[in-house]
Amino acid sequence: MIPVYSVAQIRAVEAQENSKRGETSLMKQAASHLASTALGMLAENTSAEPAFVVALIGPGNNGGDGLYALAELQLQKISTLALQFHEQVHAEAAAAYQAAGGTMLDLSDGECELAKASLIIDAIYGLGYRPGSALPVLPANARVLACDVPSGLNPDTGVAEDGVLLAERTLTFGALKSGLLAIDGPLVTGDITVADLEFDFSSVEAGTQLVEETATRELLNQHRSWRDAGRHKYQRGVLGLIAGSDLYPGAAQLTAKAAVACGAGLLRTHVPESIQSMMALSVPESVPLDDDQIKEALSSSRRQIHGKGAKIKAWAIGPGLDGRTPPTGAIADVFASPQPAVIDASGLEVVPAGPSEQPRVLTPHAKELRMLLSRAGVKITPDEIAQDPIRWTRWAALAYNAVVLLKGPTSYIVAPNGDSLMVSHSAPELATAGSGDVLTGILGYMLSDSSLTGTEGLRTVPNRRMMELTACAAYIHGHLGRVTAADGTVNASRLIENLPKVMKQFGF
Structure with missing residues (x-):
């Protein structure tokens, strides 16, 4: 996992490093990484034209890095x-560039050269950007390498101006800044690479950590064993799903299809009688589960005995429930159990x-988070959530004694x-009905x-492990979105079509 810091923390550590190693030395080290990244991007060009790199140079150290x-180069x-x-x-830095044979022009005199550039280096503001600062207009489809932070993006909050310089790649120095991953950040930074410059962050504590592909694989493999290959279906994960309504029959089917596509050993489904036939046709692998069987399953799980509804290891509650209709009493029974549950959509309303003995994951988007907080007596606005998502997600996690996943281009767990984790998947295509x-x-x-939770029998899944698996699911979901978007538009059904091959990539 990659630590994520605030701009204030970055500046404090940067000041320490400058005093120890010298500002010019650090600037040249950063510039060397920047030049190397630029060369890598130029190597991706298929054009026969000679490479031509134009850098937009600001007044501070960011401009010095660019020069x-x-x-x-x-x-x-x-x-x-x-x-x-x-x-x-x-x-x-300007003297060094000119000594190497470089040419410097005012932007007004050389703006026409931007259209000829194989690559544009954005070295205008970096951490020094302030909202409302002037921004240039770049040619359409320009390849842009951002130096530390794309110009027009607030490096602390992640709010971007309309005229932000959209980057294909961002090379950031020292460590990840919170604004690169928050709100608009994932939409404007492109691929992010961290040049740590051997900064010493031992004196500051990261506000959160980013879960990326390597961390996802490590977390998934934490409890896996070679013996898993010999498991029977009841050992491969038995999931109970409480979902669906006459008004929203499709949501239950999408969740059921996704669980089966992941490789669940057995799926038990509790849906209204009126849509059971639809579920049987669309997900023939699922096995119906009535109220009495849920009670038996919960009772049997506490005593570790077998019965018609026994062996359910976790629950998924909410997709497609009709909030206007009182929910089945079985939901209250499940909420009182010690078995882990993921609760989404209308399940969040009930x-x-x-306090609760049940390990839970709540998966709201911003509007649903506001609703959850309101139910807990905390009144906030959508803007307040957008400006400080981790803070308000923490409030909800405390109020509901649950792990909370706030969904968005960057997800906060x-x-x-x-304790918190982040997943930044940069897959806006996932904002489609049924994706959740x-x-x-x-x-x-x-x-x-x-084999993923690391618990057997009556042991409760710790919140830390619930949080880690939630981050893994969010990362896989984002990766699934990118894979699906690579060859067409995205909808929930197409996500499910690609899910088996994506799960296989992560060792399932």
Whole structure:
């Protein structure tokens, strides 16, 4: 997992490093990484035209990084041009660039050169960007490498201006900044690479951690064993699904299909009688579950005996329930059990706040988070959630004694003790009807599989493990969105079609 810091923390550590190693030395080190990244991007070009790199140079150290990087590219026989976005530039870096044979022009004099560039380096503001600062207009489809932070993006909050310079790649220095991953950040940064520059962060504590592909694989493999290959269906995860209504029959089917596509050993479905035939046709692998069997399953699980409804290891509750109709009493029985559950959609309207022995994951989007907080007596606005998502997700996790996953381009996963993780999947295509139902199926399956939870028998799944598996499910869901979007538009049914091959990529 990758630690994520605030701008204030980054600046404090950067000041320490400058005092120990010297500002110019650090700037040249950062510039070397920037030049190397630029060369890598140029190597991806298929054009026969000679490479031409243009850098937009701001007045501070960010501009200095860009100038030193251009100097390195000049020395490697790459044609370059520095366009000054401000009359002041870093004097020492400018001298080094000109000594390497580089040319500097005011932006107004060389703006036409931007259309000819193979690559544009955005070295205008970095951490020094302030909302409302001037921004240039780049040619459509320009390839942009952002130096530290795309210009126009607030590096602390993640709020971007309309004219933000959209980056294909962002090379950020020292560590990940919170604004690169929050709100608009994932939509404007492109691929993010961290050049740590050997900064020492031992004196500060990261506000959260980013779960990326490597961490996802490590977390999934934490309790896996070679013996898993010999498991029978009841050992491969038995999930109970309470979902669906006459008004929303499709949501239950999407969640059921997703759980089966993940490889669940057995799926038990509690849906209204009126849609049972639809469920049987669309998900023939599922086995119906009535109220009496749910009571028996809950009782049997406590005593570890076998029965018609026994062996259910986890629950998924909510997709497609009709909030206008009082929910079945079986939901209250499940909420009182010690078996883990993922609760989504209309299930969030009935989940009780306060202490509970059940390990739960609540999966709201921002509007649903506001509703959850309102039910707990906390009145906030959508803007307040957008400006500080981790804070308000922590409030909900504490109020409901549950792990809470706030869904969005960046997802925030927070445990009741305040620990948090982030997943940034940059897959806006996932904002489509039914996508959340698919996520519920993925996470429900994971919570049902003891080789993933690491618990057997009557042992309760710890909140830390619930949070980790939630982050894994969110990462896989985001990856699934990218895979699906690669060859067409995205809808929930297409996500499910691609789910088996994506799960296989993660060792399922």
